[in-house]
Amino acid sequence: MKTRFKINKTIGFIFLFIVSLTSCTDDLNITPKDDQTTLSEELFTSEAAYKQVLAGIYANLALTGTDGAGSSNLKNIDAGTSQFGRVLLYVQSLSADEMIWSYENDPGTREIQRNIWTAQNPLLLGMFSRAHLSVALANNFLRETTDAKLDARNVSAATRSQITTYRAEARLMRAMAYYYMMDIFGKANFATEEDAINSIPAVYDRAQLFTFIENELKDIDADLVAPRQNEYGRADKAVAYMILAKMYLNAQVYIATDRYADCITYCDKITDGGYSLATNYLHNFMADNNTNSATNEIIFPIVSDGSTTQNYGPTTVMINGEVGSLEENGTALGVSEAGWGGALRIRKQLANLFGSAFANDTRNTIISANRPIEITDISDKDTGYVITKYSNAKSTGGFGIDQTFVDTDFPLFRLADVYLMYAEAHLRGGGGTQTKALGYVNALRTRANNTNTISSAGLTLDFILDERARELHWEAHRRQDLIRYNKFTGGNYNWTWKGNGSNGISLPTYFNLYPIPTASMAANPNLTQNTGY
Structure with missing residues (x-):
């Protein structure tokens, strides 16, 4: 069994790292506000500090501040609008046909789920800023681990050999942040460790980001740990392969180039890495998914711990939000009985993908009794179906340690997605068999206890899009999928409340990218607004 990366034991160091980055992160439109900590040479008197500071880069995906779940280390940006996994879920899933958030007074949610966002949306600022903080943290780690710095500190040969891997992981985390910026905003403030800290960063567009990420991930391959050989929660070669595979699958969107054959190549690299499907689909979304059979399937998680890393991340939001206003089913999910009182429901388009052929499919966790499928009034929490895909329960019995902050890790990348990417890339002419x-x-259907396997005639692109929704809903993929299929904007496919129409209306094509936050443009004169906004 893989050991778990001890992010929880490094909290005292994680945000030491951040305050010293004020000038660096200002360049990336981020202003840390914690004035209680400093980073100095004293930190590195212990060689263990290098791993602890590396943990800070990973922790930025889960945590938002040093003073509990409600604290934020980003100036003027609330914790609830800047937790990486949560805002990723909002921009990729809440904006599409998968979920509805009942409490539209929560900052930014109304505009995201009705597709009426503007450049002032706080969730978009949170996404932009949190991703850039990942870049800044990685850049600073790389500056602190140059040969010259290590020589000056007389770092041992043993630690240096580990730092080689640490540096590759930092570069991978930076590349991943740029990948999400490329996908969501189409551009990013661009800086590496080679740029002067006080310089105004350049802005890279999609093509430039694509080239940088591709080259960077290939360049670090030799220094990354082999698939499934790193501590749980740390990145390895398979995470880099996953980002490349997803880039290649979406290359027609990003750079107007067919890279499906490359997608197949990198899917094969992942499947050759020793992964296997969890024995039970729902193991991927339970409180012990860091130790149950899901560890064979999850390629990279955002770690959640109900005791030592409390945060309002995606799994805490979804599990508390899954508790229905009528059902009050929180006890079974491992949170309080009433949960968050019906905060989340599903749009009927997702519900309709689970017809009678999926009655016994374990991916179908829909609760429909006593509920209409239609949501004509978003504030009416008694309408629309609810689901129970995620839980704070353990596969062996019992529950997570806390009834609000869950132990369930968010599966950012998992093997099932690789299987479906391979099938789609094959159908799009990328090769494979x-x-x-x-x-x-x-294999996915069999794992889900669904006897309705398909034949070659049934394997079509439209089938894959629907199957991706059945397998991967609420995992922050749907917007990207719909854009790739030319169904997110325009009127080819409408869903409940798309474009602020109860039955859905057409969206302009420029909505395939989000706007650059106004505050971000004010911080960097090189940034320009995306077309249409």
């Missing part, structure tokens, strides 16, 4: 593509899809 029909036999393997069909086997992957049917």
Whole structure:
């Protein structure tokens, strides 16, 4: 069993790292506000500090501040609008046909789920800023681990060999942040450790980001740990392969170039890495998904701990939000009985993908009794179906340690997605084999206890899009998928409350990118607004 990366034991160091970055992060439109800590040479008197500071880069995906779940280390940005996994879920899933958030007074949510966002939306500022903080943290780590710095500190040969891997991981985390910026905003403030700290950063567009990320991930391959050989919660070669595979699958969107064959290549690299599907689909979304059979499937998680890393991240939000206003089913989910009183429901388009053929499919966690499928009034929490995909329960019995802040890690990347990417890339002409593509899809159905496996004739692109929703809903993929299929904007496919129409209306094509936050442009004169906003 893989050991777990001890992010929880490094909290005292994680945000030491941040305050010293004021000038660096100002360049990236981020102003840390914690004035209680400093970073100095004293920190590195212990060689253990290098791993602890590396942990800070990972922790930025889960934590928002040093003073509890409600604190934020980003100036003028609330914790609830800047937790990485949560805002990623909002921009990728809440904006599409998968979920509805009942409490539209919560900052930014109304505009995201009705597709009426503007450059002033606080969730977009949170996404932009948190991703850039990942870049800043990685850059500073790389500056602090140069050969010259290590020589000056007389760092031992043993630690230096580890730092080689640490540096590769930092570069991977930076590349991942740029990947999400490329996908969501189409551009980013761009800086590496080579840039002067006080310089105004350049702005890279999608093509430039694509080239940088691709080259960077390939360049660090030799220094990354082999798939499934790193501590749980730390990145390895498979995480880099996953980002490349997803870039290549979406390359027509990003750079107007067919890279499906490369997607197949990197899907194969991942499947050759020793991964296997969890024995039970729901193991991927339970409180012990860091120790149950999901560890064979999850390629990279955002770690959640109900005791030592409390945060309002995606799994805390979804599990508390899954508790229905009528059902009050929180006890079974491992949170308080009433949860958050019906905060989350599903739009009927997702519900309709689970017809009678999916009655016994373990991916179908829909509760529909006593509820209409339609949501004509978003504030009416008694309408629309609810689901129970995520839980704070353990596969072995019992629950997470806390009834609000869950122990359930968010599976950012997992093997099932690789299977479906392979099948789609194959159908789009990327090569591979029909036999393997069909086997992957049917393996997911078999794992879900669904006897309705498909034949070659049923393996179509439209089928894959629907199957991705059935397998991967509420995992922050849907917006990207719909854009790739030309169904997010325009009127080819409408869903409940798309474009602020109760039955959905067409969206302009420029909505395939989010606007650059106004505050971000004010901080960097090189940033310009995306077309249409």
